[in-house]
Amino acid sequence: MNVARLNMCHGDREWHQKVISSVRRLNEEKGYAVAVMMDTEGSEIHMGDLGGAPAAKAEDGEIWTFSVRSFEAPLPELTVHVNYEGFAEDVRVGDDLLVDGGMARFEVVEKLGPDVKCRCTDPGLLLPRANLTFWRDGSVVRAKNAMLPTITSKDWLDIDFGIAEGVDFIAVSFVKSAEVINHLKSYIAARRISDIAVIAKIESIDSLTNLEEIIRASDGAMVARGDLGAQIPLEQVPSIQQKIVKLCRQLNKPVVVASQLLESMIEYPIPTRAEVADVSEAVHQCADALMLSGESAMGRYPDKALSVLSSVSLRIERWWREEKHHEPLELEDVSSSFADKISEEICISAAKMANKLEVDAVFVYTKGGHMASLLSRCRPDCPIFAFTNSTSMRRRLNLQWGLIPFRLTFSDDMESNLNRTFSLLKARGMIKPGDLVIALSDMLQSIQVMNVP
Numbered sequence: 001m002n003v004a005r006l007n008m009c010h011g012d013r014e015w016h017q018k019v020i021s022s023v024r025r026l027n028e029e030k031g032y033a034v035a036v037m038m039d040t041e042g043s044e045i046h047m048g049d050l051g052g053a054p055a056a057k058a059e060d061g062e063i064w065t066f067s068v069r070s071f072e073a074p075l076p077e078l079t080v081h082v083n084y085e086g087f088a089e090d091v092r093v094g095d096d097l098l099v100d101g102g103m104a105r106f107e108v109v110e111k112l113g114p115d116v117k118c119r120c121t122d123p124g125l126l127l128p129r130a131n132l133t134f135w136r137d138g139s140v141v142r143a144k145n146a147m148l149p150t151i152t153s154k155d156w157l158d159i160d161f162g163i164a165e166g167v168d169f170i171a172v173s174f175v176k177s178a179e180v181i182n183h184l185k186s187y188i189a190a191r192r193i194s195d196i197a198v199i200a201k202i203e204s205i206d207s208l209t210n211l212e213e214i215i216r217a218s219d220g221a222m223v224a225r226g227d228l229g230a231q232i233p234l235e236q237v238p239s240i241q242q243k244i245v246k247l248c249r250q251l252n253k254p255v256v257v258a259s260q261l262l263e264s265m266i267e268y269p270i271p272t273r274a275e276v277a278d279v280s281e282a283v284h285q286c287a288d289a290l291m292l293s294g295e296s297a298m299g300r301y302p303d304k305a306l307s308v309l310s311s312v313s314l315r316i317e318r319w320w321r322e323e324k325h326h327e328p329l330e331l332e333d334v335s336s337s338f339a340d341k342i343s344e345e346i347c348i349s350a351a352k353m354a355n356k357l358e359v360d361a362v363f364v365y366t367k368g369g370h371m372a373s374l375l376s377r378c379r380p381d382c383p384i385f386a387f388t389n390s391t392s393m394r395r396r397l398n399l400q401w402g403l404i405p406f407r408l409t410f411s412d413d414m415e416s417n418l419n420r421t422f423s424l425l426k427a428r429g430m431i432k433p434g435d436l437v438i439a440l441s442d443m444l445q446s447i448q449v450m451n452v453p
């Protein structure tokens with residue numbers, strides 16, 4: 001596990017604070033560098049809490065009331081609260097109402113002030129705070145709800161909380177444009193904080209329309225397939241995932257593939273064959289990170305799900321290296337300055353050398369993390385050990401493909417840096433005397449090839 005995501009849709013700040021403390025404590029005690037990503041709630045339409053019940057079953061033909069009124073627990077029979085005030089006004093009789101993208105389906109039969117009566121047409125399980133979309137003539141209706149703010153007043157409070165807690169990433173839900181990303185980044189910068197990265201969650205139709213400018217403005221992106229699959233026809237999700245992953249790699253932004261990777265492991269100790277194939281495909285596409293949701297938030301086998309994710313990913317990468325299945329991607333230039341261009345060319349050459357010489361590892365010494373990310377982008381066959389002088393940079397590097405980050409107090413003498421690195425990695429059994437390694441430095445703009453003493 002490299003990153004812990006806190007989904008602010010669930011739980012209160014006190015609960016999330018405890019999770020952050022546990023992650024930080026384990027990092028201290030065990031020497032891990034697990035980063036924390038805060039994920040905003042945003043203004044999606046969702047059901048209320050079901051009055052404390054863990055789930056409710058909707059049966060075929062039942063008439064349920066979806067209401068914008070607030071209720072004291074227990075809720076009246078066959079009733080759910082809807083968080084979006086405009087819901088009763090916006091829906092029309094005849095609309096299809098989908099819970100969690102279709103886990104249960106209803107048809108709107110009558111509107112009665114704040115209450116909307118709906119007949120269940122696909123029976124299914126309703127989970128607390130499940131996402132709701134309504135569809136008319138085959139598309140999701142986004143008339144007024146598309147005007148809702150991306151970052152709500154509750155989200156700003158969560159963001160303040162995240163900044164105060166020193167989270168490493170803020171993932172913004174339902175991003176519609178690059179402006180909101182820039183707005184959040186300047187808010188963070190105005191507080192003289194330089195070490196929180198902003199990740200755009202691609203999960204709405206608007207985010208697809210403005211995809212490239214959103215990704216350019218962000219420090220990374222997430223293919224949030226859960227909500228995306230509820231907004232666009234499901235059969236479009238795989239090709240869109242591939243397009244986003246490829247674009248992120250071109251623009252050198254880390255990309256996370258999220259949701260339902262191992263969904264069946266919420267209940268069962270092993271995944272389906274199809275899920276294993278889905279994980280393999282995301283790895284094959286060169287995603288930087290794969291994210292569990294329900295599997296780890298509420299599933300019965302969170303640790304098993306994580307180890308399946310890890311073993312499947314490692315296996316597919318190994319197979320791919322052994323069989324030389326690389327589909328070399330023509331990487332476009334990403335650098336804007338000449339100095340960056342030098343770093344970029346160094347990394348491309350170093351990755352090529354590493355593969356041709358079959359070296360055991362590449363070391364990269366990086367202050368701002370840029371050189372490490374450029375190297376990760378080239379996906380060399382060997383492990384990449386990244387050394388940085390800041391603990392927060394170390395945690396952020398964890399989101400990027402293939403990097404094994406460490407903190408090292410840099411000295412001006414590269415020889416001394418190298419020697420301390422050798423001792424550190426030898427002590428952990430990660431390299432051994434005689435190994436062939438390549439060392440890159442963004443301070444020296446150099447490539448060195450050497451044997452571990």
Ligand SMILES: Nc1ncnc2c1ncn2[C@@H]1O[C@H](COP(=O)(O)OP(=O)(O)O)[C@@H](O)[C@H]1O
Pocket residue numbers: 007009010011127128129130131226293294295297298
């Ligand atoms: N902090 C939490 N406490 C309890 N249940 C949670 C929590 N986080 C997530 N869940 C459960 O796990 C499911 C999937 O997690 P996630 O993808 O984070 O949520 P969602 O898809 O609802 O936004 C949620 O529907 C919810 O029931």
Ligand SMILES: C=C(OP(=O)(O)O)C(=O)O
Pocket residue numbers: 007009039173203223224225226227228258259293
């Ligand atoms: C990752 C996602 O967002 P969340 O779990 O917050 O709904 C998603 O929709 O796939």
Ligand SMILES: [K+]
Pocket residue numbers: 007008009039040041042173
């Ligand atoms: K969220």
Ligand SMILES: [Mg+2]
Pocket residue numbers: 173203224226227228
């Ligand atoms: Mg989502």
